[in-house]
Amino acid sequence: MTSNEIPQAMTVIAISEPGGPMVLKPEERPVPRPGDGEILIRVRAAGVNRPDVAQRKGVYPPPPGASDLPGLEVSGEVAGVGEGVKRWSVGDEVTALTPGGGYAQYCLVHESNALPVPHGFTFTEAAALPETxxxxxxxxxxxxxxxxxxxxxxxxxxxxxxxxxxxxxxxxxxxxxxxxxxxxxxxxxxxxxxxxxxxxxxxxxxxxxxxxxxxxxxxxxxxxxxxxxxxxxxxxxxxxxxxxxxxxxxxxxxxxxxxxxxxxxxxxxxSTLRPRTVDFKAQIAAELETHAWPLLAARRIAPVMDTIFPLREAWRAHERMEEGNHVGKIVLDVA
Structure with missing residues (x-):
C-alpha cells in the first residue's frame, strides 16, 4: 500500500461523554499521519481492556499527547511509515501496544512498541496479546x-x-x-x-x-x-x-x-503501564520477543478468546466485560 492509497477519513469509536457502554459512538475522523519513528497501522482487530472501561466512565484519562479514543492494543498491517523507521515496511503484519486510539480503522504507534504477528495467528488473536x-x-x-x-x-x-x-x-x-x-x-x-x-x-x-x-x-x-x-x-x-x-x-x-x-x-x-515512556515499553517488547514470542509461535501458549464483536458494537464488548462472566479476551473485529 502506498501513502496515496491511505484514505483521508476513517471510522472510530469515540466516547461521547462519560457514562455507560452506550456512550461509545461511531464517528468519522481524519486518518493520522505517522511522525518520526512512528508507523500507521491499518487496524484489523483491537483488544478490549478494563482501562478502556475506566476511561469511558471518565475516571482514567489518557496520558498527555495520547489519542482520546479508547483502545490500548491493535493488530493489522503497516500502512505507512514515518521518518527514521528502520524495522517495519508497508504491508508488514504487526501487533502493537498503544497509549490510546485502538478503536479505529487506523492507529499510530511508535515502531519499537510493535511486534510481529506470531506465525499462524489470526489478527483477532494477535490483538489479544499486547496489553496482557x-x-x-x-x-x-x-x-x-x-x-x-x-x-x-x-x-x-x-x-x-x-x-x-x-x-x-x-x-x-x-x-x-x-x-x-x-x-x-x-x-x-x-x-x-x-x-x-x-x-x-x-x-x-x-x-x-x-x-x-x-x-x-x-x-x-x-x-x-x-x-x-x-x-x-x-x-x-x-x-x-x-x-x-x-x-x-x-x-x-x-x-x-x-x-x-x-x-x-x-x-x-x-505499577501502571499506560503512562510509561515509549522507550520503557520498547524494552518490554524486546524481552517479550525473546522469551514469549517463541512460545506463541510454537502454540505452547495462546490467548484465551472469549468473544469477538464488530467495531461498531464496541458498547456490547464493554457490556460483556462489565458483566464479569467472560473468560479470557474480548476483541473488536475492525476488518
Whole structure:
C-alpha cells in the first residue's frame, strides 16, 4: 500500500461523554499521519481492556499527547511509515501496544512498541496479546522477579491478565495457583496450567495457598483486587515474597497488619503501564520477543478468546466485560 492509497477519513469509536457502554459512538475522523519513528497501522482487530472501561466512565484519562479514543492494543498491517523507521515496511503484519486510539480503522504507534504477528495467528488473536503480555511480563517477571521453581498466586485467573499469567508462568517453570469466582472459571484455569484453582466465593484463599504450598506461601502474588485482599495477601505470601499490585477493583484503601512486611521481609510494589515512556515499553517488547514470542509461535501458549464483536458494537464488548462472566479476551473485529 502506498501513502496515496491511505484514505483521508476513517471510522472510530469515540466516547461521547462519560457514562455507560452506550456512550461509545461511531464517528468519522481524519486518518493520522505517522511522525518520526512512528508507523500507521491499518487496524484489523483491537483488544478490549478494563482501562478502556475506566476511561469511558471518565475516571482514567489518557496520558498527555495520547489519542482520546479508547483502545490500548491493535493488530493489522503497516500502512505507512514515518521518518527514521528502520524495522517495519508497508504491508508488514504487526501487533502493537498503544497509549490510546485502538478503536479505529487506523492507529499510530511508535515502531519499537510493535511486534510481529506470531506465525499462524489470526489478527483477532494477535490483538489479544499486547496489553496482557506487556503487563504480565513487567509485573510478574520484572517487578515480581518470578523464577522457575517458585510459586505464583494470580488473582482473577480467568481474566485476560490472569489467563496470560497462568500460561506464561507455567511455561517458564513456575507453579501457579489462582483464584476465580466460579467452578467453570476454576476449571478453565486448571486447563491452562494452574496447579490449583481456588473458588474465592466458597474457599479462603489464604488457607488454600498455605495448604497447596505445605505452609510456605506464594513467592509472587499478582493482585488486581486490593481492598481486604491486601492484608490477606500478606498472610498468603512466603518469606521474601513479592506482591505486585496492578489494580484496585476492591478498593484502594485497606486495613492491614504491616508487621508482616517486616517479619516476612515482603516487598509490596505496583505499577501502571499506560503512562510509561515509549522507550520503557520498547524494552518490554524486546524481552517479550525473546522469551514469549517463541512460545506463541510454537502454540505452547495462546490467548484465551472469549468473544469477538464488530467495531461498531464496541458498547456490547464493554457490556460483556462489565458483566464479569467472560473468560479470557474480548476483541473488536475492525476488518
Amino acid at each position: 503480555f506487556f503487563t504480565v511480563w513487567h509485573n510478574v517477571f520484572q517487578r515480581g522477579g518470578l523464577k522457575a521453581g517458585e510459586t505464583l498466586l494470580v488473582h482473577g485467573g480467568s481474566s485476560g491478565i490472569g489467563t496470560t499469567a497462568i500460561q506464561l508462568a507455567s511455561a517458564l517453570g513456575a507453579t501457579v495457583i489462582t483464584t476465580a469466582g466460579s467452578a467453570e472459571k476454576c476449571d478453565a484455569c486448571i486447563k491452562l496450567g494452574a496447579a490449583r484453582a481456588i473458588n474465592y466465593r466458597g474457599e479462603d484463599f489464604v488457607l488454600a495457598v498455605k495448604e497447596a504450598t505445605d505452609g510456605r506461601g506464594a513467592d509472587v502474588i499478582l493482585d488486581m483486587v486490593g481492598g481486604d485482599y491486601i492484608d490477606r495477601n500478606y498472610a498468603a505470601a512466603a518469606v521474601e515474597g513479592r506482591i505486585v499490585q496492578i489494580a484496585f477493583m476492591g478498593g484502594s484503601t485497606a486495613q492491614a497488619d504491616f508487621s508482616k512486611l517486616m517479619m516476612k521481609r515482603l516487598t509490596h510494589t505496583g
